[in-house]
Amino acid sequence: MKTGICGLGRMGAAMAERLLSQGCDLVVWNRDPAKAAPLLAKGATLAESPAALARQCDRVLTMLYDADAVDQVYSGPDGLLSGPVKGKLFIEMSTIGPEAILSIGSAVTAKGADLVECPVGGTIGPAREGRLLGLVGGSADAVAQAQPILSLLCRRIEHAGPLGAGARLKLAVNLPLLVYWQALREAMGLVADLDMPPDRLADLMADTSGACMAVKHRAGELAALLAGTGEPSLSFEAKGAAKDLSHMVATAAAQGQAMPVTAAARDAFTAAAAGPIAGRDAMTITALDWAAQRAARP
Template sequence: MDNKKKGRTMKVGVCGTGKMGAAIAQRLKSCGHELTVWNRSPAKAQPLVALGANVAESPAALCAACDVVITMVLDDTALDAVYRGAGGILSADLSDRLVVDMSTVLPATEEAIAAEVKAKSAAFVECPVGGSVRPAREGKLFGLVGGAEADVKRARPLLEQLCRRIEHVGAPGAGARLKLAINLPLLVYWQALGEALALCRPLGLPPDRLVDIMADTSGAAAAMKNRASDLARALAGQLPPTASFDVRAARKDLSTMVAYARTLSLELPTAAAALKSFDEAAAHGLADNDAIAVPARWATGQ
């Protein structure tokens, strides 16, 4: 049975309608929920208005209109503004609301926000997700959930409409820890792949053939195999017109990993080196491009 048909219709609000937030909102709308959205840049919410969503003037106003509030923003600073800023979520009456944060941020940030939301008589669940825009639209994300058992039980019917798999891994902050761990090998891999492809420059092989060879080896990650055609075009100078996961977001995740590791008295030398490469790509004007721009840049030397 299509998981669109599970659960009752609810009044759901989404704060943050960037790439992932908009895709999640579209999925919720397609599942029949009454949707209200808010975004710091109102223009980004207009495509959702065309689908029938309501627009709130502030996160607090969104909370007043909804039973469930979902936040999906880029980083800790943005999340702090959405919750604690003027007209933020924590300024609203949250009694009996369910608040779900799907951002990828520091574990300590999730722990602090969870405590503040709970103090306002609301349920709180964190659910950072694995997957990009297309899986979000199709309800095929991988949810890494942190929260109290009762709160997670309450959130599960809605999360099942967004995720192909849900793993409740502990208290608030646990999902953030696991999400950072999961993203680390992928982002390091994109940099390593770029270096590997750079070694192949003297061969002069056509990009599609080179990628096909590399993808059929034990060193190829699933992400490369899934995006082989995109990578081949990127090597030929044709980056994807829209990013499923852009360099800016990748940089943020890598910097968050390195910062979190330091709270554990750990160093992440490989992640730190990858971060430097993503920083350089952003400095060359690639911040808004898909993350495969990084291996493409290394492979071509541009």
């Protein structure tokens, strides 16, 4: 059975590496084909378009940046659904809103194919090691079809309900971490004038009851960031954090729920990702006020 992957960004490429290491017959496509070169060297085949990939594969995974990219890859002139795909299985793994998933699901069903959504928790390392957290939405039959390939990528597969449920669960999983980074930014601002070494401060913040798991694992990176001696590894880009926070607020609003804390974090990340932390990890927002206040000290 041939498997295809559309989208070879950091996560898509890492998942492709994992599948190749498990002996999968893999076809890949990316808007910039040069990114496929390391995978071709490991045995993957390059498709010239999403349509060509769909023709060759029984099941297709997509890992793309946002809903616009997903829509183009599925429904564009040379997209996945531009040819006959009856009986094929599509697994959408991007982090997009539930409305976008439902729209794609309708388009896939109209072509006689099945769609499962499986946005994932985890970063590049877990993707390469098959230790992602799979947050699944779709019919029981379609999810059963997807289980063999998802089990190669995920340490835990949580079937949340019908299409759209996985997207909402992924937003819920990401929300506390992203709000925490903004909260830690404000906490750092409170103590920027203390003569406390960054490594001790980072260790202390990681040792409190309010610390999230991410900062406990990344206290060393936080210390280097505060000290100005190192840049955190790019795990979750700030632009993506702003995007996800926007989806969270919009999804809650559609359900009649107010999210004032999340909305504030969204605004902070949107501004910072367009300026001082553009292209950097979301964690870097924590040092913005710290750095400014330390620089202003006499």
